[in-house]
Amino acid sequence: MTGNVTLHPDGPYFLRRTVARLLPDAVHLVQRHMRETMPTTLVRLAHPSAFGPAVAEATGGAPTWWRATREREHHRRAARDAQGLTVPTADGGALVLLHTAAMRDRDEILPTLVHELVHVVQMGRPATAADALARNRHHLGLEHRSRRWLADHDTAITRDEEEAYRIEHLLTAA
Template sequence: MKTTVSTHKLPGYGATLRTAKRLTEQAVRIVNRAVPGRMPDVEVTLTTERGMAELAAAATLALVGSTDRKATSRAEREAKQVARGVLACAIPRPDGSALVLVIADKHRDDGEFAVTLVHELVHAMQFSRKDVVERLVRDKRDALGIERQSRRQAREFLHLLEQDEREAHGKEHLARQIVPAAAA
């Protein structure tokens, strides 16, 4: 399990990057012990809202294996919409690792960052479980208009996605072990 922390189109955030590296190292250790599964190699990237949309679209297209122009524009549009409403996102990669994109400007303090990081690392652990990545790929291919999935598969995906989100929210309390002031 290898962990890297970097920035993307975020100049002048040296202190934030150092803090992120320290918090990520601690969060990976804690989440690895508390959540069932195997922690994959994780790349945490601090970025802006626009940078998150750009990187998320590229990672999604690499995951679904599409270079179709229509799918590319849909992925970019969806990534921009998602980036407006979230603090971070975790995306599995074809090589088995996970990409965690964090919008640095939307976090007021270390405690909020730690909660977000723990939440996304729980999702990274979920990617190692049986059939999770396959379900995500199938749903993304359907959303991008590449390959249809049945209604039953779509309902099952939404149910399991809700379950995964509940688990991630339930583990946010672990952030208090990293930053005691973290409010989960």
């Protein structure tokens, strides 16, 4: 698709076609504004029930059935309010999951792509990617993090989210 950002071939045809058309512009906007490296990225249209398994697969580990089920349910519930989710992958890339039902409003597709691609650039920052991967592995029971570490990471997530919303608004406000 665009450099190192590709669109997964699954998903509703018309939505996939619209995302494919807007994705190069979104990548260009974000890279020009942030001037940081964007890791190899796969953009995938998915139903919220697929978010949990995709996150588990991206961590590169094999969680227990119970942990995988809990993660799937957590992401399914959280995805109702979210339009997208960006996670680092164990191989150093990023995975962007776009909630198919939330993408039905065509006016929200470009802002959502920009927002998630800002998170992709953030995942290109070594500490951010490592911490996000460690948190996902903690939630899947593959490694342990202290409550203090998790609280500090929540602060970092809030900071990254604020940056993503600020840049999304700056680049897509008409």
